[in-house]
Amino acid sequence: xxxxxxxxxxxxxxxxxxxxxxxxxxxxxxxxxxxxxxxxxxxxxxxxxxxxxxxxxxxxxxxxxxxxxxxxxxxxxxxxxxxxxxxxxxxxxxxxxxxxxxxxxxxxxxxxxxxxxxxxxxxxxxxxxxxxxxxxxxxxxxxxxxxxxxxxxxxxxxxxxxxxxxxxxxxxxxxxxxxxxxxxxxxxxxxxxxxxxxxxxxxxxxxxxxxxxxxxxxxxxxxxxxxxxxxxxxxxxxxxxxxxxxxxxxxxxxxxxxxxxxxxxxxxxxxxxxxxxxxxxxxxxxxxxxxxxxxxxxxxxxxxxxxxxxxxxx
Amino acid sequence: xxxxxxxxxxxxxxxxxxxxxxxxxxxxxxxxxxxxxxxxxxxxxxxxxxxxxxxxxxxxxxxxxxxxxxxxxxxxxxxxxxxxxxxxxxxxxxxxxxxxxxxxxxxxxxxxxxxxxxxxxxxxxxxxxxxxxxxxxxxxxxxxxxxxxxxxxxxxxxxxxxxxxxxxxxxxxxxxxxxxxxxxxxxxxxxxxxxxxxxxxxxxxxxxxxxxxxxxxxxxxxxxxxxxxxxxxxxxxxxxxxxxxxxxxxxxxxxxxxxxxxxxxxxxxxxxxxxxxxxxxxxxxxxxxxxxxxxxxxxxxxxxxxxxxxxxxxxxxxxxxxxxxxxxxxxxxxxxxxxxxxxxxxxxxxxxxxxxxxxxxxxxxxxxxxxxxxxxxxxxxxxxxxxxxxxxxxxxxxxxxxxxxxxxxxxxxxxxxxxxxxxxxxxxxxxxxxxxxx
Numbered sequence: 198x199x200x201x202x203x204x205x206x207x208x209x210x211x212x213x214x215x216x217x218x219x220x221x222x223x224x225x226x227x228x229x230x231x232x233x234x235x236x237x238x239x240x241x242x243x244x245x246x247x248x249x250x251x252x253x254x255x256x257x258x259x260x261x262x263x264x265x266x267x268x269x270x271x272x273x274x275x276x277x278x279x280x281x282x283x284x285x286x287x288x289x290x291x292x293x294x295x296x297x298x299x300x301x302x303x304x305x306x307x308x309x310x311x312x313x314x315x316x317x318x319x320x321x322x323x324x325x326x327x328x329x330x331x332x333x334x335x336x337x338x339x340x341x342x343x344x345x346x347x348x349x350x351x352x353x354x355x356x357x358x359x360x361x362x363x364x365x366x367x368x369x370x371x372x373x374x375x376x377x378x379x380x381x382x383x384x385x386x387x388x389x390x391x392x393x394x395x396x397x398x399x400x401x402x403x404x405x406x407x408x409x410x411x412x413x414x415x416x417x418x419x420x421x422x423x424x425x426x427x428x429x430x431x432x433x434x435x436x437x438x439x440x441x442x443x444x445x446x447x448x449x450x451x452x453x454x455x456x457x458x459x460x461x462x463x464x465x466x467x468x469x470x471x472x473x474x475x476x477x478x479x480x481x482x483x484x485x486x487x488x489x490x491x492x493x494x495x496x497x498x499x500x501x502x503x504x505x506x507x508x509x510x511x
Numbered sequence: 512x513x514x515x516x517x518x519x520x521x522x523x524x525x526x527x528x529x530x531x532x533x534x535x536x537x538x539x540x541x542x543x544x545x546x547x548x549x550x551x552x553x554x555x556x557x558x559x560x561x562x563x564x565x566x567x568x569x570x571x572x573x574x575x576x577x578x579x580x581x582x583x584x585x586x587x588x589x590x591x592x593x594x595x596x597x598x599x600x601x602x603x604x605x606x607x608x609x610x611x612x613x614x615x616x617x618x619x620x621x622x623x624x625x626x627x628x629x630x631x632x633x634x635x636x637x638x639x640x641x642x643x644x645x646x647x648x649x650x651x652x653x654x655x656x657x658x659x660x661x662x663x664x665x666x667x668x669x670x671x672x673x674x675x676x677x678x679x680x681x682x683x684x685x686x687x688x689x690x691x692x693x694x695x696x697x698x699x700x701x702x703x704x705x706x707x708x709x710x711x712x713x714x715x716x717x718x719x720x721x722x723x724x725x726x727x728x729x730x731x732x733x734x735x736x737x738x739x740x741x742x743x744x745x746x747x748x749x750x751x752x753x754x755x756x757x758x759x760x761x762x763x764x765x766x767x768x769x770x771x772x773x774x775x776x777x778x779x780x781x782x783x784x785x786x787x788x789x790x791x792x793x794x795x796x797x798x799x800x801x802x803x804x805x806x807x808x809x810x811x812x813x814x815x816x817x818x819x820x821x822x823x824x825x826x827x828x829x830x831x832x833x834x835x836x837x838x839x840x841x842x843x844x845x846x847x848x849x850x851x852x853x854x855x856x857x858x859x860x861x862x863x864x865x866x867x868x869x870x871x872x873x874x875x876x877x878x879x880x881x882x883x884x885x886x887x888x889x890x891x892x893x894x895x896x897x898x899x900x901x902x903x904x905x906x907x908x909x910x911x912x913x914x915x916x917x918x919x920x921x922x923x924x925x926x927x928x929x930x931x932x933x934x935x936x937x938x939x940x941x942x943x944x945x946x947x948x949x
Contacts, residue, residue, distance in 0.1 A: 257946065258631075280935075344778075348776050348779050348782065349772070349775060349779060350776075350779055351788065368920075371774040372920050457721055457722075459720065459721070459916050459920075460720070460917070460920040461913055461922055477599075477602075477905070478906045479903070479946070480942075
């Protein structure tokens with residue numbers, strides 16, 4: 198992408214620019230990119246390479262020299278009965294469950310909301326702000342709020358269910374499957390506004406002539422949705438689905454605050470387990486190895502996601 | 512210096528302190544000679560020392576700067592810089608900061624972290640400082656000095672203790688026809704009260720499966736039944752002993768027999784107590800500062816004796832001296848002076864809902880007069896048990912909560928849950944031995 202941006206335009210004026218001019222031009226572009234490049238290098242590139250090194254050592258923050266132990270950390274993670282095997286794969290499973298449950302909700306519900314908001318209804322801006330509002334809150338804030346609402350005995354949700362004659366002792370944060378329902382519910386409530394706003398922008402970018410043409414061809418509401426809206430949203434959908442999958446797979450705060458990973462460790466996600474191992478228990482090396490396995494999974498899923506959506510466009 | 516008289520008057524209250532302190536003075540000189548730390552006061556050149564602590568909530572963020580300012584104004588040659596931050600941040604930052612020589616000169620940590628820091632070589636052994644300051648184990652509640660010791664050396668000097676107690680909602684008891692004047696102290700009377708509450712349609716004690724506070728209750732009960740969390744040299748988990756099974760079975764029974772609802776969320780029980788939905792809650796001394804209690808008629812008492820002996824869980828905090836790369840001995844000496852002064856002036860610390868560790872300060876009758884709710888906690892200290900002191904122990908302790916959670920949510924029988932947790936805890940203890948060196 199970068200060489201696209203700095204390639205001289207093929208206009209006659211550009212072609213008269215001497216070779217040194219091109220170099221200067223390129224240099225200026227790099228100069229503008231430099232501040233970000235420094236941040237990117239220090240906080241992304243260097244840590245990822247350093248992390249890779251940590252994962253092949255027995256790295257410990259309180260030893261002066263670290264010894265290379267090859268792929269042992271990775272082998273341990275794939276050896277049943279090792280100290281991390283059971284817990285790590287349970288946490289990966291928890292992350293998987295959460296991602297599978299939350300991503301469809303986080304794509305479909307915001308899409309429906311975006312379509313509703315796109316109809317130029319009265320007070321549309323107000324509704325858009327309302328849907329977006331929770332997203333500006335931090336996870337600690339929404340976690341504490343929902344912990345009160347979802348409390349088994351004194352929570353407002355169970356109280357309201359009781360008013361309708363429904364069970365009043367649902368263990369929203371204490372036992373599965375309710376804990377999963379709560380985590381997905383809270384996450385959807387919290388982040389749907391972001392996806393809805395992006396999708397709304399995508400909807401507004403679809404040429405209204407297409408709808409008109411479709412209407413002339415006798416297309417109904419659903420036909421227009423399938424043949425105009427969805428194809429028109431494809432690039433936006435690719436972005437939204439990719440970021441949503443990654444965000445769900447990196448879920449940490451909601452479990453950490455609402456369920457404490459419980460019951461037992463059922464809702465302890467991969468990130469939660471990795472941070473506990475690496476930062477709380479000082480097992481940096483196995484934790485780094487776990488991060489790379491999680492990274493590999495997410496990379497594969499992202500590539501599949503890109504492939505699927507691209508093939509549809511072709 | 513005008514500070515002299517006041518300082519000595521305070522010091523005189525520590526009968527043991529003065530004698531050794533003066534001896535320390537004569538030997539210490541400029542304070543930089545060898546390992547000697549001046550007992551009475553640091554007398555060397557002016558130094559600035561950094562103090563890390565995790566007191567970010569409650570009354571502490573107001574109280575600590577006040578104490579530090581007072582100390583600084585009384586000591587011309589010491590300037591203490593107070594650096595509060597989250598407890599978790601301290602444990603993450605300390606190893607790297609100390610290795611780089613940029614750590615604090617003195618810090619406060621919870622009892623279960625001291626050995627971890629010591630094993631990482633982050634701490635200076637404080638035996639000499641303890642001697643020079645004139646402290647002995649008798650100056651603190653029984654067993655508390657050991658909670659800051661590791662491999663025969665003293666690393667932590669006690670600062671505060673936070674035992675558990677039984678919080679009672681008197682209105683709920685009265686509504687159920689129970690006289691709140693006598694709080695049950697043994698199993699029979701406690702179970703009788705729970706039975707009477709149940710008859711009145713109230714689940715009397717809500718059992719939760721989380722660290723706060725189900726784990727603390729389980730550990731209290733384990734000790735009450737004569738068990739212990741680990742063996743003496745902390746190489747093996749023993750919380751799955753008969754005592755552990757009895758303790759956990761008692762808690763699960765409370766749910767099964769309807770004295771507790773199932774699926775209590777974390778803090779659900781203290782919320783229930785404050786909302787008048789339940790009568791008893793096992794909770795820490797820190798709840799005495801919870802302002803919501805002003806809304807109800809409540810009392811607090813020592814936890815009842817359910818097992819064969821009296822015992823109660825308590826946490827503790829300790830002062831530590833940091834082994835920074837190139838640590839200035841003058842700074843450590845000044846830090847020792849600061850620690851001693853803080854302990855002598857710790858009476859106001861009760862305002863934060865923690866008990867001052869120094870017996871002299873805590874047992875002063877004026878403390879209980881000012882904070883009457885602390886009385887039952889102070890009374891239960893003789894049989895309090897503190898957290899296990901071993902490097903990396905919090906990782907093994909986490910499995911106790913897992914077992915508790917599995918048992919109270921009905922996922923596993925108490926014995927099965929504890930056995931599984933103990934097995935995994937033993938693996939972690941082995942890993943810790945390799946990680947921190949035995």
